[in-house]
Amino acid sequence: MSGKHGCEDFPVRLEPPALAALAPGNTGVPGVWSFASPSPGPHTAIVALVHGNEYAGALVLARLLSLGIAPARGRLSLIFANLDAFARFDRREPTASRYVEEDFNRLWCRAVLDGPRDSAELRRARSLRPLFDTVDVLLDLHSMLWDSDPLMLCGATDKARRLALAIGSPLLVVSDHGHLGGRRLIDYRPFADPGTKRAAVLVEAGQHWLEATVSAMFASVAGLLRHTEQLAEADAAALAPSLRTRPAPTLAQVTMTVTAESSDFRFVRAFRGGEVVRERNTLIALDGNAEIRTPHDDCILVMPSLRTSRGHTAVRLARRVPA
Numbered sequence: 001m002s003g004k005h006g007c008e009d010f011p012v013r014l015e016p017p018a019l020a021a022l023a024p025g026n027t028g029v030p031g032v033w034s035f036a037s038p039s040p041g042p043h044t045a046i047v048a049l050v051h052g053n054e055y056a057g058a059l060v061l062a063r064l065l066s067l068g069i070a071p072a073r074g075r076l077s078l079i080f081a082n083l084d085a086f087a088r089f090d091r092r093e094p095t096a097s098r099y100v101e102e103d104f105n106r107l108w109c110r111a112v113l114d115g116p117r118d119s120a121e122l123r124r125a126r127s128l129r130p131l132f133d134t135v136d137v138l139l140d141l142h143s144m145l146w147d148s149d150p151l152m153l154c155g156a157t158d159k160a161r162r163l164a165l166a167i168g169s170p171l172l173v174v175s176d177h178g179h180l181g182g183r184r185l186i187d188y189r190p191f192a193d194p195g196t197k198r199a200a201v202l203v204e205a206g207q208h209w210l211e212a213t214v215s216a217m218f219a220s221v222a223g224l225l226r227h228t229e230q231l232a233e234a235d236a237a238a239l240a241p242s243l244r245t246r247p248a249p250t251l252a253q254v255t256m257t258v259t260a261e262s263s264d265f266r267f268v269r270a271f272r273g274g275e276v277v278r279e280r281n282t283l284i285a286l287d288g289n290a291e292i293r294t295p296h297d298d299c300i301l302v303m304p305s306l307r308t309s310r311g312h313t314a315v316r317l318a319r320r321v322p323a
């Protein structure tokens with residue numbers, strides 16, 4: 001079976017947004033909108049389209065712009081990160097427009113940003129970097145190929161864990177250590193350095209092309225702007241009515257990252273992201289002849305990729321920890 005996913009596997013139920021009118025932004029940097037309040041406060045950034053085919057986040061930003069959103073204090077920036085990749089979106093091959101040349105979300109270390117390499121994504125990252133260098137609180141809006149319960153990824157720092165829990169939605173917050181393949185935007189040093197107060201989190205809000213994913217993102221955005229006191233409680237509730245009745249989120253720590261070592265990796269059944277496998281030592285997958293078993297009780301399956309090629313992450317396993 002080829003690694004490409006056709007549209008028959010993942011129906012596109014969400015219309016891509018028309019972004020031509022929004023693409024210029026209002027800051028001189030394409031795709032960047034920024035609004036300042038006369039009252040002092042944090043600089044908050046909400047980022048969409050880090051991956052070009054994950055346009056649920058762009059629908060959210062477009063809606064915020066059409067509502068004329070303005071922060072009650074500080075600054076609010078809305079960023080369409082990879083418009084060039086999004087422009088290539090084709091519903092007949094909806095997974096092909098994740099990026100143009102390389103993954104925008106693996107570039108965020110100084111050695112790469114300051115290094116000699118060049119690509120469409122690196123040029124874009126370098127043009128956005130001065131803005132990110134002024135951001136105090138960042139929410140990066142992502143979605144997933146495989147249908148999964150929404151979750152928030154907060155990296156390894158306590159400050160980002162606290163931010164994710166304070167946002168209050170999604171109800172699962174996962175502390176992790178990122179990807180071996182390169183640093184994500186939320187791992188960019190100014191955010192990931194425990195010595196600063198600045199923090200960034202990433203929401204994986206659901207399947208790329210479902211309306212429910214847009215709603216989950218609105219809940220995170222409303223929770224964020226309520227937490228930063230940039231949006232009044234009533235305005236936050238109008239953006240996401242479900243936010244008021246939410247229980248406190250659960251915090252989980254990644255205990256193991258399962259990488260496919262063979263070209264024949266398969267789960268024993270179609271697990272859904274967010275599922276909890278109760279018993280330790282339960283068989284969840286076969287990698288060639290090797291058995292993959294849960295390393296502990298109450299094992300949370302984080303973003304299982306039901307078709308994984310060799311060398312790629314198949315699933316992360318996590319355990320609930322005290323919040």
Ligand SMILES: [Zn+2]
Binds near residue numbers: 050051142143
């Ligand atoms: Zn993504």
